[in-house]
Amino acid sequence: MTQGEILYSGKAKTICLSEKPDELIVSFRDDITAFDGGKKDQLQGKGASNAGVSAFLFGILEESGVQTHFIRMEDPVTMRVKKLSMIPLEVIVRNRAAGSIVRNYPFTEGHYFDPPVVVTDYKDDTRHDPMINDDIIVALGLLTHEEIARVKASALKVNLVLKAFFDGIGLELVDFKIEYGRYGNTILLGDEISMDSMRLWEKGTMKSMDKDVYRFEKGDVMEAYRTVSARIFGSR
Numbered sequence: 001m002t003q004g005e006i007l008y009s010g011k012a013k014t015i016c017l018s019e020k021p022d023e024l025i026v027s028f029r030d031d032i033t034a035f036d037g038g039k040k041d042q043l044q045g046k047g048a049s050n051a052g053v054s055a056f057l058f059g060i061l062e063e064s065g066v067q068t069h070f071i072r073m074e075d076p077v078t079m080r081v082k083k084l085s086m087i088p089l090e091v092i093v094r095n096r097a098a099g100s101i102v103r104n105y106p107f108t109e110g111h112y113f114d115p116p117v118v119v120t121d122y123k124d125d126t127r128h129d130p131m132i133n134d135d136i137i138v139a140l141g142l143l144t145h146e147e148i149a150r151v152k153a154s155a156l157k158v159n160l161v162l163k164a165f166f167d168g169i170g171l172e173l174v175d176f177k178i179e180y181g182r183y184g185n186t187i188l189l190g191d192e193i194s195m196d197s198m199r200l201w202e203k204g205t206m207k208s209m210d211k212d213v214y215r216f217e218k219g220d221v222m223e224a225y226r227t228v229s230a231r232i233f234g235s236r
């Protein structure tokens with residue numbers, strides 16, 4: 001693997017150029033942050049946990065016909081991906097109410113959404129990722145209405161696949177955030193899908209097995225991340 005110049009260093013991952021112009025090298029670091037970077041720590045093994053889980057989930061999504069940026073793992077914390085022109089949106093799918101939707105609207109924590117709720121946020125830390133609607137997305141020139149429909153349908157497909165998978169390993173997929181980007185004329189699923197970007201509850205309880213353990217100091221976050229990872233890799 002040839003790891004080139006650093007293109008971008010985010011809160012949890014470092015993105016480098018590779019020897020190929022259309023591929024990037026993503027390193028998952030041990031950094032964990034919450035509340036727009038207001039809380040931060042380093043946790044040994046966190047990068048490898050998230051990288052492994054992300055790679056695995058991109059794999060099952062590809063098998064189900066969802067196109068992703070994932071190419072292969074180069075080592076336990078390093079992923080080779082297709083270089084996307086990222087669309088600055090966070091596409092959030094919610095099966096049960098938790099987090100901001102409980103703070104902002106009169107839903108009780110754990111309320112079941114049937115059908116699932118899809119929310120889009122404009123990805124801009126300086127503006128605290130405000131919620132955005134379809135007309136504003138189009139007005140900003142990010143996506144056409146037709147592309148928005150395709151992205152939302154893709155996010156719901158991701159939800160179906162992941163929800164069924166996690167159910168099989170005793171975990172409930174409460175919600176998750178994904179990001180998409182353009183690759184030539186196509187739109188691919190990019191970034192990561194990990195315990196940093198999903199809410200997972202131990203089935204039958206509301207016990208967090210994701211970054212909420214860190215956000216709200218509910219226990220040993222690495223123990224939760226290791227448990228999820230071990231269940232995932234024990235499932236095949």
Ligand SMILES: Nc1ncnc2c1ncn2[C@@H]1O[C@H](COP(=O)(O)OP(=O)(O)OP(=O)(O)O)[C@@H](O)[C@H]1O
Nearest residue numbers: 010011012013015069081082083084086179190191
């Ligand atoms: N395939 C890809 N091609 C180009 N950029 C990507 C790709 N996948 C993810 N990214 C971008 O790389 C960055 C990943 O870094 P990280 O998640 O650590 O950033 P972050 O701190 O969340 O910051 P940001 O708010 O910009 O995401 C994100 O900006 C993400 O949009």
Ligand SMILES: [Mg+2]
Nearest residue numbers: 010011012191
């Ligand atoms: Mg990010």
